[in-house]
Amino acid sequence: IEEIERKDIREGDYVIIEKGGDVIPKVVHVITKKRGKDSVITIPPQNCPVCNSKLIRPEGEVAIYCENNTCxxxxxxxxxxxxxxxxxxxxxxxxxxxxxxxxxxxxxxxxxxxxxxxxxxxxxxxxxxxxxxxxxxxxxxxxxxxRPFEKVLFALGIRFVGAGAAQKLAHHFKNIDNLLKASEEDIENIHEIGPSISVSIKKFFATSDNLEIINRLRKAGLKFAIESTGETSEALRDFTFVLTGTLEKFTRDEAKEMIQQKGGKVTGSVSKNTSYLVVGENAGSKLDKAEKLGIKILNEDEFLSLIESAK
Structure with a gap:
C-alpha cells in the first residue's frame, strides 16, 4: 500500500514496468498523460472484503491484516x-x-x-x-x-515462525510443553530467533482457542516432541552444507536431517563459508559458484560416506 501511495498508482492507470533485480517485475512510474479524468486516488481498505471485520496494520509493517479468526x-x-x-x-x-x-x-x-x-x-x-x-x-x-515435531510446529501457522525457526525451536525446547513454559527471553536466547518471533509465540499460546486446538491435535496423535534416534553427535558442528540438484537416494529434508543429527548446519546459498556442496542431477548455478570458490563438492555416495564416518 505504501508503494501504491508513494507512486500514486490508481485503478485503470497505464504504468511502466521493469524487472527488479532482473527477476521480479516492478512499477517504475505511472503514465499520467493516459490517466482518465474520472481517476480517483487509491484508498487502503478499512474492512475485510470477506467478513467485513476492521483491518489492522501493525506498527512498522506495510501489510494489512484481518484478525478475525473465524473469517x-x-x-x-x-x-x-x-x-x-x-x-x-x-x-x-x-x-x-x-x-x-x-x-x-x-x-x-x-x-x-x-x-x-x-x-x-x-x-x-x-x-x-x-x-x-x-x-x-x-x-x-x-x-x-x-510428521516430526518441527513440521507440526511450523504447520500451526504462528506468525513469523517459518520452517527454519520452527526447526530451531523444536530442537532447542524438545517438546511443546517446554515451549509453552518458555519466557520471551528464553526464546530469544536461541540463535537467530528475535523479539518478533518470541512475542508472536507468546501471543499465540496465550489464546485459549489455540491451546484447545493443540490439545485436540495431541489427542489425534500428532507429534509434539522430538523423538530421540540415539544417533546424534557433534562431529560436523563446524561444517556448513548446501544442497542442490535433484537427489535420488534421499530427499533434501532427509539429507538435512542427517547433517543436523551430526551437528552440521544447512544453508540455502553457496558462500566462502560453505564447507560442502552436496549435488544431485541438474545442480545449476550453485555448482558453478562452488567450483569458483574452491568448495568441496560431494555426490550422494560421498555424502553418505561422510555422514557414516562422522561419529
Whole structure:
C-alpha cells in the first residue's frame, strides 16, 4: 500500500514496468498523460472484503491484516498452510477441497482435519467425490501423523515462525510443553530467533482457542516432541552444507536431517563459508559458484560416506 501511495498508482492507470533485480517485475512510474479524468486516488481498505471485520496494520509493517479468526478466508488459509507440503504434507487436501469442506462446515479449524473420518459417508456423497478418493484422503491424513515435531510446529501457522525457526525451536525446547513454559527471553536466547518471533509465540499460546486446538491435535496423535534416534553427535558442528540438484537416494529434508543429527548446519546459498556442496542431477548455478570458490563438492555416495564416518 505504501508503494501504491508513494507512486500514486490508481485503478485503470497505464504504468511502466521493469524487472527488479532482473527477476521480479516492478512499477517504475505511472503514465499520467493516459490517466482518465474520472481517476480517483487509491484508498487502503478499512474492512475485510470477506467478513467485513476492521483491518489492522501493525506498527512498522506495510501489510494489512484481518484478525478475525473465524473469517472464512482466514480459516481456509490456515488450513491450506497446515496441509501444505512443507508442513503436514497431506496429499489430496488442496485449496479447492479445503474451500469446499469449509463451505460445507466440515472444517472450521485445522484440528477438524483429524475428525473428517467421522463424516466419511457424508464426504463420499459430495459432488465430484467417491469412496476411493475419500479413502485416499483419509489415509493421507492418517499418514500425516508421522510428521516430526518441527513440521507440526511450523504447520500451526504462528506468525513469523517459518520452517527454519520452527526447526530451531523444536530442537532447542524438545517438546511443546517446554515451549509453552518458555519466557520471551528464553526464546530469544536461541540463535537467530528475535523479539518478533518470541512475542508472536507468546501471543499465540496465550489464546485459549489455540491451546484447545493443540490439545485436540495431541489427542489425534500428532507429534509434539522430538523423538530421540540415539544417533546424534557433534562431529560436523563446524561444517556448513548446501544442497542442490535433484537427489535420488534421499530427499533434501532427509539429507538435512542427517547433517543436523551430526551437528552440521544447512544453508540455502553457496558462500566462502560453505564447507560442502552436496549435488544431485541438474545442480545449476550453485555448482558453478562452488567450483569458483574452491568448495568441496560431494555426490550422494560421498555424502553418505561422510555422514557414516562422522561419529
Amino acid at each position: 472464512p478466508a482466514q480459516v481456509k488459509g490456515k488450513i491450506e498452510h497446515f496441509a501444505s507440503r512443507g508442513a503436514m504434507d497431506i496429499e489430496g487436501l488442496g485449496k479447492a477441497i479445503i474451500d469446499q469442506f469449509v463451505d460445507y462446515n466440515f472444517l472450521k479449524s485445522y484440528a477438524d482435519i483429524y475428525d473428517l473420518h467421522k463424516h466419511k459417508n457424508e464426504l463420499i456423497a459430495l459432488e465430484r467425490f467417491g469412496e476411493q478418493s475419500i479413502n485416499n484422503l483419509l489415509s493421507a491424513i492418517e499418514e500425516s501423523k508421522n
